[in-house]
Amino acid sequence: MKRINKLIGILAIGLFFSACSKFDDSINTNPNKASVASGTKLIANAELYLPDMSSNAYGNLYPQYLSNTTYTEDARYATVYFNFYSWYYQPLINLETVINSNTLDANEGPVVNQLAIAKILKVYFMWHITDRWGDLPYSEALKGKAAVNPTYDKQQAIYTALFKLLDEANAALNVSAGTIKNDILYGGDISSWKKLGNTIHMLMALRLSKVDVTIGKAEFNKALAAGVIDDNKFNLVYKHLAEQANENYWYNSFTRLGRKWYAVSKTLVDRMKPFDDPRLKVYADKNLSGNYTGLEYGLNTSVIVDDYSLLGAAIRQQNSPVYLITYAQALFAQAEAAKIGWIAGGDATAQVNYDLAIEQSIRQWNANDISGLAAFKAHPEVAYDANNGLAKIATQRWVHLFMNGYEAWAEWRRTGFPALSPPTGLGKPIPRREGYPTQERSANTANYNAAVAAFPYGGADDLNARVWWDKP
Template sequence: MKKIFIYHWLLLSVVVLLSNCKKFSDSVTKDPNKPTKASGTQLIANAELTLPTLSSSPYGVHYPQYLSNTSFTDNSRYTTVNFNFYSFYTGPLNDLENVLTQPLDATQGPIANQIAIAKILKAYFFWHMTDRWGPLPYSEALKGRINFTPKYDSQQAIYTAAFKLLDEANSGIVTTNGDIKNDIVYNGDITKWKKLGNTIHLLMALRLSKVDPGTGSTEFNKALTRGIMTVNTDNLAYPSAADPDNENYWYTSFTRLGRNWFALSKPLVDYMLPLNDPRLPVFGNKNNAGNYVGLEYGKAVPNSDDINNVSLLGSSLRQQTSPVYLVTYAQALFAMAEAAKLGWIGGGDATAKNNYDLAIQTSIAQWTGSTTGADAYLAQSQVQYNPATAIMQIAYQRWVHLFLHGYEGWAEWRRTGYPVLTAAPGANGDRIPRREGYPTQEQTNNTGNYQAAVSSFPYGGADDLNARVWWDKQ
């Protein structure tokens, strides 16, 4: 008998709904102090537990060439083509959908704010996903048994829907006595959630700079007017915990598993070292000879001597409780610098320079804990804002700032073309990937909709690493 996959990632929502059905005995046996149904804020917290996976990844860090492998170099050579997105649907998106569709408890915080936070996170997860895969199940997804084979929506449609979610979140938030319970990342602080939603909105808008600058400019200014991050303490930084289930990914790899597999890449060190970048001692350790040395990117055959001769990922970034930076104030400042240069906001080069300088200062403060060295760094001719090369300078500095947030750094590289990078020799036809392939199960789980999605790629191509997503217009 042919084995049938009936969209197990959507069935989970059916299981959750069925588990909420009350039995006759509930009225007699249920202990009110041990609820069997998760509250809205508990579901939000459960979704938040997935946030570090958007950054901490043995794959994402290699596309923008932040890290090189000292051992097992397949990831930096793009060996994996197809990546599974089911866990997003069965995990955080299912949790958030339940927040948006089930009755909520006002004792956990204003219901309006629980809904707003769920919408911000839903938009954020789908933004991350569609930038990796392109078209995805959206409008017909998360429907349980109503639809086991959802269609794929275009990336443009998903962006439009995400902007709408963020609009609704911003307008729905209640700031007076508005904090919620069980919040892992902001401890319930709704004002920070409001800033986060608008900052995500602003960054998404900039992604449209080449494919739809009119819409991008409109959405960018809408978010800016509503209020974005203003200090580093507004950053969305996942607080890793001192327990094996929630510890920093790089701690697990280096310390718990003893794998010294990740070193700073040669392209990154070659850019940072000549500029005496104060972030470099944080990003990487010195080698055994006391120097900062990047490892050749994408080596076909690793060398056992590399571990001692190159700079491994910095010790402070791989502690058990090292935070995972996801959306940051400096990132928003770089976006505003570029927007000013593009003419999306007023002030021209003067505004662009002010935001560019502040972005670098803020980035240095985020990574090092102070602005020491920032003035000297900015005073160098190669770093000083130059109207003739501003877009390139902003892109390079943003690339440095987004260190370890590989998928975001990769997205900005695809959009801007900077930094100038060379693919791993002989890998993927000597091409850096432009997207990730769909999970192979989709070819049998959802055949017709899968085929329609592939045929709808805006610039053509196959379901591989080389087709371009909608906004990746050159």
């Protein structure tokens, strides 16, 4: 995706002029540099990086949505260390600039709303990366020369800080004050941003289900009461365009580059096909024989592509959207919260939310067509069962989150559902985190070593250590 590099522009933001100048303003002012920051353009530039959270091979291999038809080492966990730097110097620095600016342009929309939206997006990006790596630079990050070698904050502290930012955003967002400009997600609509921020808050709170029930429950209910996504029209969806500069990642891979490297996994197809799941026709293409056939996950050899179902054509069109935070996710979260006693209603409320979550997932993926819903829900393996409520909720959440792989991987690590196994004969477990960039060992040695030594459950800097909320 083509992106405008804002780093040079950021350095020019917020020019200050001496109050004691004796010269005319026309002499002091450089007409080629803005004296007011374009907060909405910085926000828009940060939004361009959102699909990277989903459109990534590794993220969709860990939860076993896809299987490699060739170059199979990716599904066999050959890559251990991943670079997080680009998240900081691309979207996060743009958002930090907005948050710290004193010169935002009110002509682009209410300044309070610009600041609040920047905080919501900062939280979302930071939540994504801390759930991949664990402890990360946060309090000393994004400070330039003031903190060249930032310390690593504990993930628990990062979560606490992110909850605070979301509280600030929710309190500040002013629906009646008006929209903001240049917002490529919601067209500047503040009510949509308010629902999104609260939904992110609620989903983050549920991550604490095994490590801090008291805080998790309190934050969950606070967010729910503030108003979460309650219709698919409020989903966080990144809408690609039918142009090369802004096209879907999978279109570039399959069509532009001709790389038919990804089939849907046998793990996924076996969870969908026997139960007449109406989403399967969207998730997968039929193979040459006219069947939906999943490829065994993590094979050590290449296969004949036509024998297996490739990733669905609808998902890899040039302008195919990417679903990031959705109504169905919010409903699955409420179903689980009812089951574990975080909200009232027990299994009765859990079932209502579970059933509605499945319906809204099918509506989302099938262009609002629910003609196959009744037959799908009639299968005992799908119907809610109080004795296996958490497993049912987590499994259907996993099916729904297809191609939002890093989020699905996080939920699998937290819940353990569905039951997944590493590739046959590999001798390695499914990853629990991603390793820090190797550059940190030499560029930020002391802080890197301190972070590794303080892993919450021990282990080395590899794929097998666990992040804070992933309690064994």
